[in-house]
Amino acid sequence: MKRGALDSFVTLVAPKKPKYEASADKSSHASYPFAIPHLPAQFTEQLGFAPSEEGKPMNDQLDLDLVYYQPYIPSSIASGVFDFLRTELPFYRVKYNITRGSIQTQVNTPRFTTVFGVDETSRFTASGALVDAKSGRPIEASRYKCKPRPIPQCLDELRKITEGTTGETFNFCLVNYYADGQDSISYHSDDERFLGPNPAIASFSLGAKRDFLMKHKPIPPKQGGDVIQEEPKPIKLALGPGDMVLMRGKTQANWLHSIPKRAGAEAGRGRINITFRKAMVKGDGELLSV
Ligand SMILES: O=C(O)CCC(=O)C(=O)O
Numbered sequence: 001m002k003r004g005a006l007d008s009f010v011t012l013v014a015p016k017k018p019k020y021e022a023s024a025d026k027s028s029h030a031s032y033p034f035a036i037p038h039l040p041a042q043f044t045e046q047l048g049f050a051p052s053e054e055g056k057p058m059n060d061q062l063d064l065d066l067v068y069y070q071p072y073i074p075s076s077i078a079s080g081v082f083d084f085l086r087t088e089l090p091f092y093r094v095k096y097n098i099t100r101g102s103i104q105t106q107v108n109t110p111r112f113t114t115v116f117g118v119d120e121t122s123r124f125t126a127s128g129a130l131v132d133a134k135s136g137r138p139i140e141a142s143r144y145k146c147k148p149r150p151i152p153q154c155l156d157e158l159r160k161i162t163e164g165t166t167g168e169t170f171n172f173c174l175v176n177y178y179a180d181g182q183d184s185i186s187y188h189s190d191d192e193r194f195l196g197p198n199p200a201i202a203s204f205s206l207g208a209k210r211d212f213l214m215k216h217k218p219i220p221p222k223q224g225g226d227v228i229q230e231e232p233k234p235i236k237l238a239l240g241p242g243d244m245v246l247m248r249g250k251t252q253a254n255w256l257h258s259i260p261k262r263a264g265a266e267a268g269r270g271r272i273n274i275t276f277r278k279a280m281v282k283g284d285g286e287l288l289s290v
Contacts, residue, residue, distance in 0.1 A: 068237065
């Protein structure tokens with residue numbers, strides 16, 4: 001090969017400058033497949049300015065109680081935080097079996113996921129051991145179907161800031177990675193028993209723009225009453241990088257939400273969703289919406 005040709009090849013494929021400076025400090029735990037780097041200092045510093053915009057209350061519809069931050073994570077770091085989490089978190093695709101009658105079907109969830117945290121009845125010690133929250137005694141291995149994993153520092157920084165700015169408390173973090181427009185989550189509500197009544201859920205978006213759809217659960221006709229309750233209008237929020245939706249009050253009990261598949265310009269890009277929740281009691285892997 002002539003030298004000139006090689007030179008131009010090198011120029012064309014030169015790697016993109018990473019959008020973050022990796023930290024040498026890492027969160028390690030026996031339950032992680034690998035150590036997870038701490039949040040780069042430049043992101044931690046910028047998160048000190050969050051929320052970037054004041055949250056806008058959305059409570060003008062029946063049973064709806066949202067606060068919409070557009071954005072919460074400063075725009076200067078949103079793309080870097082996306083790249084960091086996409087590269088450093090251990091994502092996997094959940095598969096599970098359902099049985100209908102005598103037929104068993106395997107369901108592949110159409111997105112990647114990773115989960116951290118433990119409910120209020122247990123806690124992690126500084127050395128990473130899982131103990132009973134009240135007695136401090138070690139938790140027997142059979143107590144949890146899926147071994148709880150502590151929230152790594154990189155997500156815990158955001159959790160603490162979110163607690164400080166919303167006045168809510170969170171001990172559980174679920175992260176979804178939608179690799180492209182074909183990944184999705186169908187209509188569901190986060191009303192699992194282990195979250196208790198009226199749960200508050202802080203839901204962050206990073207990466208590609210995706211629509212967040214909400215619709216009220218069907219309202220049963222009032223027995224004997226003559227007032228016909230009008231069905232509230234469906235909602236569409238075009239979530240962009242850094243946006244956060246705080247869902248609270250009666251929202252989960254009465255509304256469903258989804259991220260539908262998407263075509264068009266944004267379909268080739270990935271999106272990360274981080275949700276912070278408060279698990280009151282032990283759950284049994286109930287976070288398995290399709
Ligand atoms: O990706 C999102 O914005 C929503 C995720 C969600 O609904 C869930 O994890 O329960």
